[in-house]
Amino acid sequence: MSWKEKIISKAGFFWLIKMAWRDGRASQGKLFLFMASIVIGITAVVSIQSFSDSLKSNIDLQSKSLIGADYIIDSSSPVNQRVQEVIDSLGGTAGEEINFASMVMFTQSGLSKLMKVRGITDGFPFYGKLETRPGWAADDFKKHGGALVDATVMLQYNLKRGDSIKIGNITLPIAGALKSVPGGSALASTVAPPVLIPHEVIEETGLIQLGSRIAYEYYFVAENENMDMEVLEDQLDAMLDAEGADLDTHTATSRSLGRRYGNFTRFLNLVAFIALLLGCIGIASSIHIYMNEKLTSVAVLKCLGATRIQTFVIFLLQITAMGFLGSVIGTLAGLLLQLFFPLLLDDFLPVDMVVRLSYPAVFTGLLLGLSMSVLFALLPLMGTLRVVPLQALRIEAQGPVRAKRVRVLILFLIFLAIYLFSLRMLENWIYAFFFVLGLVIAFSALAGVAYLFVKGIQNFFPENWSFCARQSMRNLSRPRNQTLTMILAIGVGTFLISTLYFTKDMLLARATIDRTSESPNLLLLDIQTDQTRLVSQSLEQQDLVVMENIPIVTMRVHSVKGRESKELRDDPDSKVGRWVLNHEFRTTYRDSLIGSESIVQGEWIGKYDSTGIVPISVAENFASDANVQVGDMVTFNVMGVILPTRVASIREVDWGRMQLNFSVVFPGNVLEQAPQFHVMTTKTMDEEASARIQQEIVMKYPNVSVIDLRQILDTVENILDRIGWVINFISFFSIITGIIVLIGAVRTSRLQRIKESVLLRTLGASGKQITKIVALEYLYLGILGSLSGILLSLLGSELLARFAFETTFIPSWIPFVVLFPAITVVVVLIGITNSRSVLQSPPLEVLRREVR
Structure with a gap:
């Protein structure tokens, strides 16, 4: 007879449900805490996934508004005849734009700022709209030859409508404040905010010169709404690339943005998933203790004729109901929480967010919560199969240990579920494997710390400590202690948040300039050759030293190892990267290496002796993508x-350092007579000196752009802080889950703790002593768990720094000074709060109340 037939014949399924309900109702306080762990984890997962789905949906719906057209052809130089023929074959453009970065002076104050100047024709944008203040300024600025200035810049420089700005050789009135414009990004707008001017006045600025980064963009509106953009890409993309132009469709833009923001939300989803896993581990441990307390009840049921399978199913139904209810509540909470993400990320989102209900996120939340809670509870539930009727009288009696294959199967299913979810998020089986491996290592390391700590107490117990210290230490190694669960809960949450702090510091370190050394912090770009002496004199008059005068020559790759670029583009088997063939390289020439580079292969040649073929030095990325080695042509x-x-x-180049690095460097005595422009660097002591030199340079040389590296660094820090805040917010779910697991663990073993405390009070211990014992016990746990998490994150961050970021890791002080004591205090407070009832009542009353 099968086990299903036994259940039906002995009692029936509804009887099992009734027994599960009755027993669960009597233990609802404990089960509620178990369920809370699932709720928090599912809330985090569903909120992130639902927000991610909503963002992707909004990007797809607003893809045309993102670029202002159906598709764009852009080029870094005026289009040649072949590209013009393509434009004509498409029915001609609907609009055009010329844009470049330039210093813009505000004539009323004399101050200046690096901005992106965009000269647009009438009709743009063809989808979406220019959001301006006042609203009619979007049309008025073109009619009257004015300018729309970024709204944030208007506030920063106290500008108002009617004021004037100077761009190169022309002065324009400000027609209004520009709030948003298609084709802009939040990061680019932060570094170089946009200013819109009529297309016909661009040439009058006099800023379209040799070396300037000019972008020519041609906007198209499809004649047929159902025009297949992928077919258009297949037909034109390769040919336009060969001519130095590029095709951007609204669907390609949508895909690109989706991938960019998808990577960020996937990372957040994995962080939220770890919070769920932490809750599941807490459930497994708590169910283990819960089932140990139910052994007598299980033995009584078996004395009354219940089978092993029936008792197992009773408690399995409890866990299933708990997991399902927790999943439902967590899913609903996650859908509500996602409403706040557009507010947190408003400055960085490419579209206006309209939050929608995500059915995949709802399904994932329900399935994930139910399956994970059941899977993690199966192992402790297996203990009911070992209970024999004799345990109703003697708790020491146990049935034979069996079902090892079943336990292995359950562990396999747990890891399979974790891997499948990771694979769904990362979409790469190798990354998913290493994510699971990293989790196993982190959890194993924390579990190992707990095991060694307990063994250390047992083998090296401090006999000479005070009574309270000894008793608190003994509590951590007693049977059914929660040392492992608590250290896992505390350690994983601390590990996540401290790792995020360390990672953010590494990212900043790669973009940091030295504010105190002699490193330059001011860049002067697009200096023409005949202006170098005059610009140098202007700097010297301000008591500034020209630290570098870097010549830059633009060029393109004509052939690689004897094969021309066009031939390589047309060869589907070519191993040369497309960007190498299409990129307009800005190269330099010099006789020595700089601090951010070192030779890894070949010999550095600083000066050409006019014999043989010109020797060059290339960066590792160029050598790899161009498939060239030392000696190749x-x-x-x-x-x-x-x-x-x-x-x-071949050079190794640290591209993260904020200085000018080049993929290709020529020796001296080769390019000196080639058409070129220059970049100068200097160092100012403060922002006032920087503002003075910017004002003078813009007045004298309108074509020269000045970049203050300190402002860029501040922008990078601000962006990382905002993103880091969101990541920390999601990571904090791990801490909350850990706290709930901690509370659940304390309350689950409450009866044993109360018996111990009552015994101590009966033997004469005071409430103050018991409080001190509890406080010390949780102080040990808080210190050990949080410190283990921080130290583990130090190791993980060092590995990230060495293998992923290739930089030196300098730890942040925040996890040690803020996170470590804060988590420890929280753990101690939880422990004391849960023991308060023991201290406020007589021993006999407490014991009767708890065992009743």
């Missing part, structure tokens, strides 16, 4: 002049 097109070269050396 690379030919460049330098403003129409074909220049053969050979790779003499």
